[in-house]
Amino acid sequence: ARRGYPEAVLCEPKSVEQVALIAAEVAAAGTPTLFTRATPEQAAAVLAALSDAHHDPVARVVAWPAAAPEPTGGLVVVVSAGTSDLPVAREAELTARYLGRRTQLVVDVGVAGLHRVLGHLDLLRSARVVVVAAGMDGALPSVVAGLVSAPVVAVPTSVGYGAAFGGVAPLLSMLNACAPGVAVVNIDNGYGGGHLAAQIASS
Amino acid sequence: ARRGYPEAVLCEPKSVEQVALIAAEVAAAGTPTLFTRATPEQAAAVLAALSDAHHDPVARVVAWPAAAPEPTGGLVVVVSAGTSDLPVAREAELTARYLGRRTQLVVDVGVAGLHRVLGHLDLLRSARVVVVAAGMDGALPSVVAGLVSAPVVAVPTSVGYGAAFGGVAPLLSMLNACAPGVAVVNIDNGYGGGHLAAQIASS
Amino acid sequence: ARRGYPEAVLCEPKSVEQVALIAAEVAAAGTPTLFTRATPEQAAAVLAALSDAHHDPVARVVAWPAAAPEPTGGLVVVVSAGTSDLPVAREAELTARYLGRRTQLVVDVGVAGLHRVLGHLDLLRSARVVVVAAGMDGALPSVVAGLVSAPVVAVPTSVGYGAAFGGVAPLLSMLNACAPGVAVVNIDNGYGGGHLAAQIASS
Amino acid sequence: ARRGYPEAVLCEPKSVEQVALIAAEVAAAGTPTLFTRATPEQAAAVLAALSDAHHDPVARVVAWPAAAPEPTGGLVVVVSAGTSDLPVAREAELTARYLGRRTQLVVDVGVAGLHRVLGHLDLLRSARVVVVAAGMDGALPSVVAGLVSAPVVAVPTSVGYGAAFGGVAPLLSMLNACAPGVAVVNIDNGYGGGHLAAQIASS
Amino acid sequence: ARRGYPEAVLCEPKSVEQVALIAAEVAAAGTPTLFTRATPEQAAAVLAALSDAHHDPVARVVAWPAAAPEPTGGLVVVVSAGTSDLPVAREAELTARYLGRRTQLVVDVGVAGLHRVLGHLDLLRSARVVVVAAGMDGALPSVVAGLVSAPVVAVPTSVGYGAAFGGVAPLLSMLNACAPGVAVVNIDNGYGGGHLAAQIASS
Amino acid sequence: ARRGYPEAVLCEPKSVEQVALIAAEVAAAGTPTLFTRATPEQAAAVLAALSDAHHDPVARVVAWPAAAPEPTGGLVVVVSAGTSDLPVAREAELTARYLGRRTQLVVDVGVAGLHRVLGHLDLLRSARVVVVAAGMDGALPSVVAGLVSAPVVAVPTSVGYGAAFGGVAPLLSMLNACAPGVAVVNIDNGYGGGHLAAQIASS
Amino acid sequence: ARRGYPEAVLCEPKSVEQVALIAAEVAAAGTPTLFTRATPEQAAAVLAALSDAHHDPVARVVAWPAAAPEPTGGLVVVVSAGTSDLPVAREAELTARYLGRRTQLVVDVGVAGLHRVLGHLDLLRSARVVVVAAGMDGALPSVVAGLVSAPVVAVPTSVGYGAAFGGVAPLLSMLNACAPGVAVVNIDNGYGGGHLAAQIASS
Amino acid sequence: ARRGYPEAVLCEPKSVEQVALIAAEVAAAGTPTLFTRATPEQAAAVLAALSDAHHDPVARVVAWPAAAPEPTGGLVVVVSAGTSDLPVAREAELTARYLGRRTQLVVDVGVAGLHRVLGHLDLLRSARVVVVAAGMDGALPSVVAGLVSAPVVAVPTSVGYGAAFGGVAPLLSMLNACAPGVAVVNIDNGYGGGHLAAQIASS
Ligand SMILES: Nc1ncnc2c1ncn2[C@@H]1O[C@H](COP(=O)(O)O)[C@@H](O)[C@H]1O
Ligand SMILES: Nc1ncnc2c1ncn2[C@@H]1O[C@H](COP(=O)(O)O)[C@@H](O)[C@H]1O
Ligand SMILES: Nc1ncnc2c1ncn2[C@@H]1O[C@H](COP(=O)(O)O)[C@@H](O)[C@H]1O
Ligand SMILES: Nc1ncnc2c1ncn2[C@@H]1O[C@H](COP(=O)(O)O)[C@@H](O)[C@H]1O
Ligand SMILES: [Mg+2]
Ligand SMILES: [Mg+2]
Ligand SMILES: [Mg+2]
Ligand SMILES: [Mg+2]
Ligand SMILES: [Mg+2]
Ligand SMILES: [Mg+2]
Ligand SMILES: [Mg+2]
Ligand SMILES: [Mg+2]
Incomplete structure (x- = not known):
């Protein structure tokens, strides 16, 4: 594992056969x-080789071993602006775990309904780091960063259409x-956002 | 005047001579x-022909006649996200007036300090239309549109650097x-935002 | 409902199951x-839960209850530049209704045939707000805004190819x-355009 | 001269010394x-070598010899959407001449005032080709192309700001x-538009 | 027909039903x-209503009546840079016809093999207008415009990948x-290029 | 101060007068x-009001009070890829301090000379967070993130030309x-990168 | 064959029928x-006409005759940053061969694991030219060019998502x-990269 | 010097003081x-420390020592499409030397005048590598690569305006x-193009 963390395999640009091969190597090496961004077929190929792995179809993640390590460090709070941002938010949460x-996941707290954000203020302020997944106007990280003193990891999502431009x-x-303390990662990169959050919250 | 409203002259792409000529015609025709986006030189040329005009150097507007018409219709509230957005906000306010x-102008109520937005909630809710000028993340119109039922005219500004891309x-x-009810106009187009707001608030 | 208007559910990024679940909640809560941007499958899932809803397949909208409220406020005229812009124009019209x-819908009045625009001048001038859906060169809102003193809500559509860039x-x-008084919303956002128009025409 | 037409020297990217050198060569060769896109300094350098040349400072063109050839072929009508588009329109007109x-030049006939376009219908319909210089929304060529059966050469200009993007x-x-028959050239390329128009109107 | 030319129906954004309806109207009105950019299904729908129409599947055009008018005006030469640009070139040729x-069509004369361009020099110089369809580097119109004194209509195509960007x-x-006299139309717009060429070559 | 940290004033879009006014308020309130992105004139205006402030002309920062607080938390290592990235790197370092x-600053360790990066490996691995400022290819954060297990804050700079696109x-x-653990901030945003690093290294 | 090298046929934008026709011509002419960027169907069509051709499905190349010429010139080393870049790297290698x-191919030596790059240093330094295929951050060519004095041909790949933008x-x-000596070709253009490398390594 | 070649100092983003300091170090170390992209002031600072250096103001290069090494390897032909591309072409030539x-430099051989390109065919075919600097349509490298079997290094320049986009x-x-064998470097990067050419022509 790179630097003490689990390895990650980006399945998307690989064939099912390549993913199966890698899963077999993982099984052999322990x-x-x-496995991230896995299609159902790719996930099945992983489970064929690693039958006791954990598959989260919403996050499109397969994790092996199924049990996450005993948690250390600070709390990672993951916020999903809309329900459509959930897959990315969940991928971030699983990665951090x-x-x-x-970790703690909060869903559907977009800025169009500020009371929902404000209703989670205590939880947000108890976090060592907050991950925010949001598409469309991407306004939530600014609002959250203005409310907490912990760093905010912002994950833009491809939710939206037209001038959202993917x-x-x-x-x-x-x-x-407009608030400082916002760390940005690639569009839809829940894995990267969760990984960064875990590194930040290591102590 | 087009459709009952004052004429507008976009000074920026014109020479001082051209602006002076137009001002003379305005003086003759009454x-x-x-006069919008006027440099100090262009404003001086206008004032030379129309000495009783009103010049607002922050908004870069010269208005003639100096007195605005007796107000009718609903209230236009103009919100400036940061102090650097003030020229655009002020141009919108003057145009509407x-x-x-x-009109009523509120300055420096960015989303990084939500309490400042929430502190103006009564005023915002009393408006027939709210104009919001904001640069950088442009998050304020989403937040305001979620708080009021009036339409929001959003004026993006070129305040910021790097990936703000002007x-x-x-x-x-x-x-x-992510909240409906947001009407967008061109970057730095305070004139357009104020004009649209005045049309919306005509009744 | 947010601010006295019906709720809206953007179906596109949701699974059929998620849409069905939301429809069941709507049925329970009344x-x-x-439901906007609904595929035929998503629309069927809504109708399964809300059998008396109204489905407009062109606009891709399902509305519940089927009957629109008794109209108040001013007239919303919706103009479709070409027949290919009709789905977006119809989504705007239904939303406003x-x-x-x-509401009143006028179809196929592109600027390449000015007489068609001019033939509807009386109707356009009787509107409290005009919504214009247009793709390709997007020239129609400028022309209409020059003809009426009401605000114009411009909805760009993805009709076209090549350098239309979606x-x-x-x-x-x-x-x-080049005419003031044009409020722009997102590409293909008929819902947003209709919502904004309804807010503007509320009085 | 290439293909029977006068040579053209694009001054902009050249030093005053280079332009002076070329002018001396022109004087020697006859x-x-x-000389296009000439700054006042570059124009002066040309006039020093070719004292009987014609300098149009608005169009930024210096022509030698000063007299245009006896006209042949069809009429080129050049339309400037706004007064700020005049330099480009004038460069096109001079080139064609x-x-x-x-040639015939018509100024300030933007689509926001349709009656001004329609007021020139007879002239427009008498042209073998119409050149239209327009910035901002660039809507005028569509409108003109819908009114005439001659080809329309559209010259976009950098007039505007913000989302006009130069x-x-x-x-x-x-x-x-949306009307066929529109030939597009580069932004601010009045020379190219006038050249193309002259070729089209050669018979 | 607009301005004495046949009507054109852009099929692409329309449903098969809409196209069938329009074809029926065409049959009734004569x-x-x-019909441009027609899928096989759309073409079949047209042919069902207009059985004696001419269908060119490469150009994706259906023309009614099948016989082109007796030709007048000058010669339109259409050049296809590569074989992959043929559909666009053929659409342009058919439209002009x-x-x-x-019309005359020349295929596969890209700039990487200059001798092929130079081998057609006499034909190119006999044209009243040359249409050039080219993708990738789009270099051919510059080369052709440097060789002929007639105007060149350049039609960029979406042939290519990566940094061709469609x-x-x-x-x-x-x-x-870098040679003057090049008229540009939209990407893949063979119809527009052929229409413009026909207007240019009308005399 | 927002959340226990010093206030920051972005001087760039403000007039010297506005900056002077703010400095006077700071002096009054203590x-x-x-003050970031301060021109020499703006810096002078600040120093006029706060004569005991610290001015770093390379970083374009004025800090008041001049003495940084007694350090707590982990070590922030700031890396400048080239000497031209130094202003941004220094702004980040000062902000964190x-x-x-x-903090510790390392200069001129671009990826074209890997030995220079590898020569600082012990220092890099002793950091709680590494800030990397790099322009041109921006390759250094990937390399550093592959070498350390701490999070990396990547600050792109506008150093470069042509296809560096600012x-x-x-x-x-x-x-x-391609290595996880990279947090990105805006172009040239040394302040934001240093602020984020300070939050990450708070424990 | 162009300039002594084999001809190349870009299959992607051609129909299976067109490819079959060309293959028949190749068989006839010898x-x-x-054949590059060939789908399985296109490859089958080529093999039907040229049964003794060599098909590499990973590289999507069909070569005829199957045997490469006896090698001359210098060594071409091809480096694939990740396993997902292999198709492009392999296309480059086959073309050069x-x-x-x-040729020699090295796979999976991304900059996130510098030891893997450094482990191939002797091979890299023995090359007359190095081809590097990399997606995502594209950082590998800079690193390699800093380690060797031979030219580096960089082939960007479309591997990645979100802000990789294809x-x-x-x-x-x-x-x-940031290291000199890097020659760039089009995205995913393994053919072009291999061709260029072969020309460079001709002596 | 990196890999046996002279060091290069990119002056543009450095202050005159920084450049002077580096020149003093160069003088001391021998x-x-x-020194590339040097303003007149920066060049003067270099010459103050290295009085026997060679300064080429067109190329904006200062070279020390003034004498180039005794040439080895193959011939580098540098082609400038227009006179305005000369600074970049000359920077490439000097770097290679x-x-x-x-090296051999050929100026003003744009594709609009093919005879000029063809007039240099023997020289072009005698080169081990051809460097082509061209702005505007950038068509010349395609044409040259189709005429020679040596690799072509293409240097795009910022000459042009409007849709040349710098x-x-x-x-x-x-x-x-559309011809293979074209190696691309950054816009205006004559240094990089000349460096790459020198590496290619090393044998
Ligand atoms: N077609 C649409 N385009 C843009 N926004 C929409 C659309 N339909 C609904 N919305 C907005 O999206 C919100 C619902 O999002 P969601 O809860 O994810 O379904 C609504 O409150 C509307 O403001
Ligand atoms: N204003 C202009 N815009 C675009 N191209 C021009 C312009 N003026 C001249 N040209 C073209 O540039 C060529 C001259 O380029 P040059 O030799 O660099 O002055 C002429 O032959 C024209 O084709
Ligand atoms: N292939 C095409 N590309 C661009 N415009 C076209 C094309 N075919 C038809 N048109 C234009 O689109 C108009 C018809 O639009 P519609 O009424 O939506 O079919 C015609 O009058 C033409 O001006
Ligand atoms: N004109 C130039 N364009 C691009 N890169 C250059 C240029 N001149 C020098 N370089 C590169 O920049 C490095 C020097 O950067 P610096 O140490 O910041 O002067 C050199 O080693 C070259 O690789
Ligand atoms: Mg915060
Ligand atoms: Mg609202
Ligand atoms: Mg109006
Ligand atoms: Mg027309
Ligand atoms: Mg020509
Ligand atoms: Mg790391
Ligand atoms: Mg190297
Ligand atoms: Mg070649």
Whole structure:
């Protein structure tokens, strides 16, 4: 494992055969591994080789071994702006958990309904780091970063259409967040956001 | 005047001579006119021909006649996210006022300090239309549109640097506002935003 | 419902199961709701839970309850530049109607045939707000805004190919409309355009 | 001269010394030449070598010899959407004239005031080709092409700000003109537009 | 028909049903019509209503009536840079022919093999206008425009991959052609290129 | 101060007068403050009001009070890829120091000379967080993130020309870093990078 | 064959029928030919006409004749940053080999694991030219060019998602490589990269 | 010097003081060095420390020592498409010469005048590598690569305006060259093009 964390295999650009081969190698070597962005077929290929792995179809993640390590470090709170951002948020949460952090997921707290954000203020302020997944206007990380003193990891999502440009709109919004303390990762990169959060919350 | 409103002259792409000529024509014809995006030199040329005009150097507007019409219709509230957005916000406010609306300006209520937005909730809810000028993440219109039932006119500004791309970041953010009821105009187009607001608030 | 208007559910990024679940909740709670950008499968799932809902397959909208509220406020005229812009125009019209406005739809009045625009001048001038859906060159809102004193809500559509860039060409054209009074919303956002129009025409 | 037309020298990227050198060569060789996009300093350098040349400071063109050839072929009508588009329109007109065509210039006929376009209908319909210079929304070529059966040469200009993106907005608009028969050239390329028009109107 | 030319129906964004309806109207009214960008299904629907129409599957055009008018005006030469640009080139050729021009098509004369271009020099120089369809580097119109004194209509195609960006690379190349006399139309717009050529070659 | 950290004033979009006014308020209120992106004139205006402030002309920062707080938390290592990235790197370092962290700056360790990176491996591995400022190819954060297990804050700079597009090239490179654990901030945003690093290294 | 090298046929934009026709012509003429970017169906069509051709399904190349020429010139080393870049790397390797060079392929040596790059240093330094295929951050060519004195041919790949923008991120990164000696070709253009490498290594 | 070649100092983003400091270090260490993209002030600072250096103001290069090494390897031919591309072409030529190659420069051979290209065919075919600097349509490398079997290094320049987008148009054109064997470097990067050419022509 790279630097003490589980290995990760990005399944998307690989064939089912390649993924099956890698899963067989993981089984042989016994390396803790996360398979990310796995299609149902790719996930099945992993489970064929690693039958006791954990598959989360929403997050499109297969984790082996199924049990996450005993958590250490600080709390990672993951916030999903809309229900459509859930897959990305869940991928972030699972990644942080399998890297050894306690996590908590909060769904559907977009800025169009501020009371929902404000209703979670205590939880947000108890976090060592907050991960925010948001598409469309990408406005939530600015709002959250203004409410907490912990760093905020912003994950733009491709949710939206037209001038959302597949996540470019929230990406730019997050890079220009008017509150400091916002760390941006690639569009739809729940894995990267969760990994970064786990590193931040390591102590 | 087009459709009962004062004429407007966009000074920026014109020479000082051209602006002076137009001002002389306005003086001769007696047409109520707004000179927008005027440099100090252009403003001086207008005042030379129309000595009783009103010049607002922050908004870069010269209005003639100096007195706005007696206000009719609903209230136009103009919100400036940061102090750097003030020129655009002020241009919007002046335009709405010279088109015959009551206006109120609120400055420095960015989303990084939500309490400042929430502190103006009563005023915002009393408006027939709210104009919001914001640069950088352009997140404020989404937040305001979620708090009021009046339409929100969003004016992206070129305030920011790097990946703000001269106002593209807030423009995209506003076009993808997750609350409905947001009308977007061109970057730095305070005149257009104020004009639209005046039309909306005509009754 | 947010601010007195029906709720809206953006179906596109949701699974059929998620849409069915939401429809069941709507049925239980009795909340007036618009389901937008619904595929035939998603629409069927809504109708299974809300059998008396109204489904408009062209606009891809399912509305519940089927009857729009008794109209109040001013007239919303919706203009479709070409027949290919009709789905977006119809989505705007339905949204405005279910938010409580009187609406009128005019189809195929592109600027290449000015006489068709001019033939509807009386209707256009009787509107409290005009919604214009147009793709390709997006020139129609400029022309209409020059003819009426009401605000114009411009909805760029993704109709076109090549350098239309999925609606970017008309979007930019509309943001730069040479007549003032043009409010722009996201590409293909008929819902947003209709919602904004209903808010503007509320009085 | 290439293909029977005068040579053209694009001054902009050249130093004053380089332009002076070329002008001296022109004087020696006696080749009819257009110097385009000339700064006042570059124009002065040309006039020092070719004292009987014609300098049009608005068009930024210096033409030698000063007299245009006796016109042949059809009429080239050049339309400037706004007064700020005049330099580009004038460059087009001069180019067509020095390539041997009769020309007529019409200024300030933007689509926001349709009656002004329609007021020139007879002139427009008498042209063998119409050149239209327009910035901002670039809507005028679509309208003109719908009114005449001659080809329309559309020259987007960099007039505008914000999302005009230095002429990209009218460029895209013109490439997507909903009326056929629109030939597009580069942003601010009055020379190219006039040259093309002269070639079209050669018979 | 607009301005004496056949009507054109852009099939692409329309349903098969809509196209069938329009074809039936064409049959009833007897209006000469070109159906462009027609899928096989759309073409079949047209032929069902207009059984004596001419269908060119490569150009994706259905023309009714099948016989082009007796040609008048000058010669239109259409050049296809590569064999993959043929559909666009053929669409341009057919359009010009059905608008009443004599046409000649030359295929596979890309700039990487200059001798092939130079081998057609006499034909190219006999044209009243040359249409060039080219993808990838879009270099051919510059080369052709340097060889002939007639205007060149450049049609960028979406042939290519990667940094061709769906035709943007040749589009920009053509807009910046270093030889004057190049008229650019939209990416893949063979119809528009042929229409413009027919108008240019009308005399 | 927001959340226990000093206030920050972005000087760039403000006039010298506005900056002077704010400095006077800071002097009156005694709030620890960082003035960032200050021109020499703006810096002078701050020093006029706060004569005992610390001015770093390379970083373009004025800090008041001059003494940074006693450091707590982990070590922040700041890496400048080239000497031209130094202003941004130094702004990041100063920000982290004035937010209360120990910092260390390493200059000129671009990936074209790997031995220079590898020569600092012990220092890099002793950091709680590494800030990397890099322009041009933006490759350094990927390399560093592969060498350390701490999070890496990547600050793209506008150093470069042509297809560097003012920092877009390194920005995209960093968002796509092939090693996980890279947090990206806006182009040239040394302040944001240092602030984020200080929050991460708070424990 | 162009300039002594085999002909190449880009299959992607051609129909299976067109490819079959070309293969038949190749069989008749006996011209050594590479069919690139061939789908399985296109490859089958080639093999039907040229049964003794060599098909590499990973590289999507069909080569005829199957035997590469006896190698001359220097060694071409091809490096694939990740396993997902293999198809492009393999296409480059095959092209260089069929143009008459000795080749060696090294897979999965991304910059996130520097030891893997450094482990191949002797091989890299023995090459006359190194081809590097990389997606995502595109950082590998900069690192390799800093380690060897031979030219580096950089082939950006479309591997990645979100802000990789289909290969734009590595393309820009490579164009801005901070080590000199990097030659860039189009995204996914393994053929072009291999061809260029073979020309460089001809002596 | 890195890998046996002279060091290079990119002056542009450095202050005159920084450049002077580096020149003093060069003088002390006796390292052969190229100072590139030097303003007149920066060049003067270099000459103050290295009075016997060679300064080429067109190329904006200062080379020390003034004498280039005795040439080895093959011939580097540098082609400038227009006179405005000369600075970039000359920077490439000087770089190749100071890296130890024989060079020859050919100016003003754009594709609009093919006879000029063809007139240099023998010289072009005698080169081990051809460097082509071109702006606007960037068509020349495609044409040259079709005429010679040596590799072509294409350097896009920022010459042009409007949709040339500061060199993006020729950059894309060159990346999509329809002849193989074209190596692309950054916009205006004469240094990089000359360096690459010298490495290619080393044998
Ligand atoms: N077609 C649409 N386009 C844009 N926004 C929409 C659309 N339909 C619904 N919405 C917005 O999206 C919100 C619902 O999002 P969700 O809860 O994810 O279904 C609604 O409150 C509307 O503001
Ligand atoms: N304003 C202009 N815009 C675009 N191209 C021009 C312009 N003026 C001249 N040209 C073209 O540039 C060529 C001259 O380029 P040059 O030799 O660099 O001055 C002429 O032959 C024209 O084709
Ligand atoms: N292939 C095409 N590309 C661009 N415009 C076209 C094309 N075919 C038809 N048109 C234009 O689109 C108009 C018809 O649009 P519609 O009424 O939506 O079919 C015609 O009048 C033409 O001006
Ligand atoms: N004109 C140039 N364009 C691009 N890169 C250059 C240029 N001149 C020098 N370089 C590269 O930049 C490095 C020097 O950067 P620096 O140490 O910041 O001066 C050199 O080693 C070259 O690789
Ligand atoms: Mg915070
Ligand atoms: Mg609201
Ligand atoms: Mg109006
Ligand atoms: Mg017409
Ligand atoms: Mg020509
Ligand atoms: Mg790491
Ligand atoms: Mg090297
Ligand atoms: Mg070649």
